[in-house]
Amino acid sequence: MPLMRELGRTGRMAGAVGMGCWAIGGHFTLHGLNDGWGDVDDAQSVRAIHTGLDLGATLFDTADAYGTGHSEDILGIALRQRRHEVVIATKFGFTYDRSTRALGDIDVSPAYIETANARSLERLGIDCIDLYQIHPGELTDDQADAAAEALEGLVERGRIAAWGWSTDNAEAARRMLVYPHFAAIQQELNVLHDGPDMLALCAETGLASLNRSPLAMGLLSGKFSVKTQFKTDDVRGAGHAWVRHFHNGRPAPEVLARLSDLRDLLTSNGRTPAQGALAWLLARSPHTFPIPGFKTEAQVRDNLGALDKGPLPAAIMADIDRVLSRPLAAAE
Template identity: 40%
Template sequence: MTNQPRILFPGGPEVSALGLGTWALGGPSAAGTQPLGWGARYDRAEAADVFRAAFDSGITLYDTADAYGTGTAERLIGETLSGKRDQITLVSKWGNTIDEEARQLTGQNAAPGYVRAALQASLRRLRTDHIDLYLLHLSGLPVSEAAELLGTLQELVVEGGIRAYGWSTDDLELAAAWQGQPGFGGLEFEINVVHDAPALVELCETHGVPGLARGPLGTGLLTGAHPAGSRITDEQDFRRVSPEWLNYFRDGQPVPELAEALEAVQHVLTSGGRTLAQGALAWLWARSPTLIPIPGARTVAQVKENAAAMEHGPLAGEQMREIDALLLAARAEG
């Protein structure tokens, strides 16, 4: 059973059931001494090839941000896909301030006036005249401050610089704050088979808005590339240093209880000829029709593997129930 295309937001473009997350494709960057990239090895030409392979594999949704490689991911989209702009859908984010030359995140700016400056910079890098869905990238901004942004965002929708706006946040109160506002298009939040987000899924289903599934492969944990006991040693890999917001790795090692939970359900995820990563994506499609996974990829082989998950479609109901029971048992034992 193949996956049918989704509508990104009411009245918005039709997109593939799977998007491409582009954080890793931006290459190395940092916030002070905290690495934000995926390792010291980075080949810009290879990253460009990933974008082309994604398009050739049927992926039409591209999720990026000005913070990804401090503009590099957006620039690569512009360089590789600008000639296909009428065939792709772009999601980008703002709120972080960047020093492109130094490849540093320098702070945050939630001022209404900054939205326009950030948007214009992203449009130049993306080589386009509009962004389809523009997301606030400050996941913990107080609701009162977020409310001050609405007027500017709605003006940008009317002017055509963006088609819709939304929020990348895992906070339920913040995620609910803009629901029903003119021009609101959807949410992005972290969810996967070992890290569910039931309240956020319910919010999307209740309001009929999409949920872009961030971290669908658990920053690599759900691909099987990092089994229990393994360690990431590259000090330029953010998973090695373990920022406090990282849920899946501690000091470069998989979090034991999550690795154990994955081991408990791996045989279900890989049934039907799926790879482990494809099974994790299939779980999300079965979890809710509002969810659109946006897995990252650093190689052509990875993006082709992820795209091939669309051919398998979602897990069946009985598989989802089996996974629920196995996860419940694994957590009880832990």
């Protein structure tokens, strides 16, 4: 049976490796730059989701921002006959124009939350969202509290079951613990980018840690080289300042060198590089839920193969720590 974990303070169990649905949203822009992952085939996306279900995925994470609603549309279609098997997580907080597929300003006001929630429920074709997450990572205390109170109201009305926040700010997340249905955070976490403060908070309080960018935007799949070049229609080549490890659409050579040092450790016991990277996350904390992205059935099979092999053993984790403790070589 695939590895299952308790999903934070939701009271639900979920497959320890979930599926991130950013890429299947297709094209959209943020600040005028492409924020999608290139062309997408909707029929293939549905097949990939069904493959994931058959392989033990039960946690699906999306956002109304992804394709300005298109990811939610496709996820709703794919899960319609199997709603009872899954935990559906989505996010809100970026305004958007569906006609131009462009994201706009941040809005986490109670009035906007009411509207965004209704739209997500309709696109997903469900009556209640299992985990509804604040998408913008930094808010003022007043913004956060007003949003939290609105989210608690949605729980009382049966429109969401629990809520969370996609943030790397552990102290800001700690403030939300006074709200009874705050159940999970979503943090950037992978072999190349640890998040010990947030993981310590999860260990202390029982929050779930959903891990965005668990494969470092694909780098940890082991498929890229110094010759790889992403076009501007892909978020990795679009020119966003916040995209790590890619410069002008190319993987940073010093990061590729670090991955080369890690490869044998990550691929121990017959794992693929992606499975090793996900196994590192599973071993990093009992509260983690990596949510790797996908566009094809083959990617889903590779990612979810990590469920069968389980977390990396302690000895391998210690060896990885030793490699990571070495200074990262400067780029040439």
